[in-house]
Amino acid sequence: MRKAASVSFPLFLIKRVRGGANMKKFKRIFGKDAAVAWMLIAPNVVWIAVFTLFAIFYSFYLSFTEVDLFANQFTLVGLDNYKQSFADPVFTKSIVNTTVFTIFTVAFSMSIAIVVAVLLNSKIKGRKLMRAAFFLPSILPVIAVAQVWIWIYEPSYGLLNFFLEKIGVGNPNHPFQWLVSPDTAMLSVIIFSIWKSFGYNMVIYLAALQGVPRSLYEAAEIDGANAVQKFFRITIPGLRPATFFILITSISGSFQTFGEIYALTNGGPMNQTNMIAYYIYQYAFEFFKIGRASAVSVLLFILLFAITIWQWNSYQKKED
Amino acid sequence: MRRPTHMIGMLMVYAILLLTVVTTLLPLVWMITTSIKTPGEVFVYPPKWIPTEFAWSNYTTAWEMAPWNKYFFNTALYTASTVTGVLITSVASGYAFSKLEFKGRKTLFLAYIGTMMVPSQVTIIPVFIILSQMNWVDTYSGLIIPGLTSAFGCFLMRQFITGIPTELIESGLIEGGGHMRILASIVTPLLKPAVATLGIFTFMGTWNNFFWPLIVTNSDELRTVQVGLSSFQNQYGDGDWGAMMAAATMVSAPVLILFLVAQRYFIEGIAMTGIKG
Numbered sequence: 001m002r003k004a005a006s007v008s009f010p011l012f013l014i015k016r017v018r019g020g021a022n023m024k025k026f027k028r029i030f031g032k033d034a035a036v037a038w039m040l041i042a043p044n045v046v047w048i049a050v051f052t053l054f055a056i057f058y059s060f061y062l063s064f065t066e067v068d069l070f071a072n073q074f075t076l077v078g079l080d081n082y083k084q085s086f087a088d089p090v091f092t093k094s095i096v097n098t099t100v101f102t103i104f105t106v107a108f109s110m111s112i113a114i115v116v117a118v119l120l121n122s123k124i125k126g127r128k129l130m131r132a133a134f135f136l137p138s139i140l141p142v143i144a145v146a147q148v149w150i151w152i153y154e155p156s157y158g159l160l161n162f163f164l165e166k167i168g169v170g171n172p173n174h175p176f177q178w179l180v181s182p183d184t185a186m187l188s189v190i191i192f193s194i195w196k197s198f199g200y201n202m203v204i205y206l207a208a209l210q211g212v213p214r215s216l217y218e219a220a221e222i223d224g225a226n227a228v229q230k231f232f233r234i235t236i237p238g239l240r241p242a243t244f245f246i247l248i249t250s251i252s253g254s255f256q257t258f259g260e261i262y263a264l265t266n267g268g269p270m271n272q273t274n275m276i277a278y279y280i281y282q283y284a285f286e287f288f289k290i291g292r293a294s295a296v297s298v299l300l301f302i303l304l305f306a307i308t309i310w311q312w313n314s315y316q317k318k319e320d
Numbered sequence: 321m322r323r324p325t326h327m328i329g330m331l332m333v334y335a336i337l338l339l340t341v342v343t344t345l346l347p348l349v350w351m352i353t354t355s356i357k358t359p360g361e362v363f364v365y366p367p368k369w370i371p372t373e374f375a376w377s378n379y380t381t382a383w384e385m386a387p388w389n390k391y392f393f394n395t396a397l398y399t400a401s402t403v404t405g406v407l408i409t410s411v412a413s414g415y416a417f418s419k420l421e422f423k424g425r426k427t428l429f430l431a432y433i434g435t436m437m438v439p440s441q442v443t444i445i446p447v448f449i450i451l452s453q454m455n456w457v458d459t460y461s462g463l464i465i466p467g468l469t470s471a472f473g474c475f476l477m478r479q480f481i482t483g484i485p486t487e488l489i490e491s492g493l494i495e496g497g498g499h500m501r502i503l504a505s506i507v508t509p510l511l512k513p514a515v516a517t518l519g520i521f522t523f524m525g526t527w528n529n530f531f532w533p534l535i536v537t538n539s540d541e542l543r544t545v546q547v548g549l550s551s552f553q554n555q556y557g558d559g560d561w562g563a564m565m566a567a568a569t570m571v572s573a574p575v576l577i578l579f580l581v582a583q584r585y586f587i588e589g590i591a592m593t594g595i596k597g
Contacts, residue, residue, distance in 0.1 A: 029423070030422055030423050031420075031421045031422030031423045031425070032421050032422075033416075033420035033421050033422055033499065034421075034422040034423065036416075036420065036498070036499045036500065037416040037420040037421075037422040037425070038416075038422065040412040040413055040415060040416040040420070040499075040503075041412070041413040041416045041417070041428075043409045043412070043413070043468070043469050044409055044413045044432065044469045044471070044474055045428075045432075047409075047466070047468065047469040048432060048435055048469070048471065050450070051443060051447055051450075051466050052435045052438055052443055053435075054446070054450075055442070055443035055446040055447050055450075056438065056442060056443065056446075058446035058449070058450075059442055059443065059445060059446050062445060062446060062449070067449075069449070069452065112340075116337070116340060119333050119336060119337055120337065122330075122333060124333065124334070124337070130337055130341050131587070132579075132583055133341045133344055133345055134340070134341070134344055135583075135586065135587070136344070136345070136348065136576075136579065137344060137347075137348070139524055139528075139575055139579050139586065140348075140528075140572050140575060140576065141527070141528040141530070141545075141546055141549075141571055141572055141575065142528065142530060143530055143546050143549050143550050143553070143568075143571070144351075144549060144568035144569075144571045144572045145347065145348075145351075145568070145572070147351075147549070147553055147564055147565070147567075147568045148347045148348070148350060148351040148565065148568060149347060151350070151351075151354065151561055151564070151565065152347060152350065154561075156365075157362075157363050157365055157367070159346075159350060159367060162365070162366055162367055195343075195344065195347070199344065200590065203587055203590045203591060204590060204591065206591075207590075207591030207592075227329075252437060252439065255439065256439050256440065256441060258441075258530075258531050259530045259531065262530070262534075262550065263550060263553070276441075277439075277441050280441045280445075281441075284444075284445050284448075285535060290445060290449070293445055294445050294446075297439075297441050297442045297444075297445060298442070300439060300441055300442065301438070301439060301442040304437070304439055305437075308437060
């Protein structure tokens, strides 16, 4: 309800009353701008109805079927797809991998982001230039930068092993295999993702820092608080809304990690970096098991939904 | 202010920041320098930072190894259509959700924004089946049409339009303009920064999009640069790092240039979704 509307509202009715009694009734039931409003939102409503809402229901339906796309046959198979998924060790592994990947990537990306944002927020020369530098990896195409990291991780000529040898880590005769070895593949993917994502989070934190009142810091300084105390007592609590936002979007983003895996490892070696989004892709578009893939995607949906609700609740609880 | 401990503190801040900047930029510098090295210098150990002679030949080699002109044309078409569609539908729906009165406006808007949380892996399979029933798989229609509206775009535009004084719209109504005219002649001209922000975001998202073109196209005729780069990697990877890095640089260049030119809008857009979201 806008206050200003009370002035022009009667005028507006007089001008538009041409439509007669039916029009008036229509406006009373659906709101005064309903006709033009629905016209303006129609494309968005139709698109979301078909490509998201219908798609979600269809996804549930598909998860109970076995699909033969070439013959255009959909056979109901009950819970078979779910049972098969849970019986598949690769599926369980992909869930574990996704969880490990998410915890480490999100934790490190956010910690680096917050520290860098706080440091950048002081009176620093070249602040904007540095902000741009940190932000750069997050806007570049994942396939292209993954390519660069494959080259950096290359065991014999790669940059990373060269640097490590320089500081005396590693044995030149047995160079670290990074993406190739089952022991280090996940670590390599995580390092890549932290590099790619922290700058984006940093920009959000930097913007949020402008909203933390200076007076709080000044009061703390009078009380003799040092930099570390101020960071933990004022900065971190002041950034709670931003942290909540980043946490929700990062966790959801991490669970959907696909391009990174496709380009860096193809889920290997030995499914060591196979994650849930990649697993869905493989089943749907490489093995053509549409039903199996749909069952897993429904599980992913429920899982992400539950995580978001849980985060939302715990955020609200602490706010009170 | 001039205490020695303060000086040491500032020095440490600079040191940490510079170290992080160098680590962040190193891979990108490495991409570009490798792309202009001769094959002989690529495999020199220890690695050479600046090539002794610039070999632009990696770019011509890469360009000749795949139908890049097609990839770039497809991506340009895909990106331009998506940006146009998203801008138009976002301004229109953002205006309706912000300034028009209709039943269920708030609920509908919240539900719509909520759909942003639905992971693309959940909808991609059914959407693929819908498209295949319509014979739209591996066509421009299939590639472009599903992405012409955006919940994020609608949200962003609504945020901006809410900042426009309602009095401005009401005076337009009194002067006898309909809402469509007000939208075109009063609201849209005020939205330049918002349009720039959303346009840039959509450009970046579409240009960089890999998952969707990978699924919905499968012939070389329809491939975008990202899918092209990926298949280039699968075919020629591991061997010719110079050509690989040249290809990666080519595909990154448009986004990189846009970022350098319009950095302000990137940063503002992100800050805005973060704070007000």
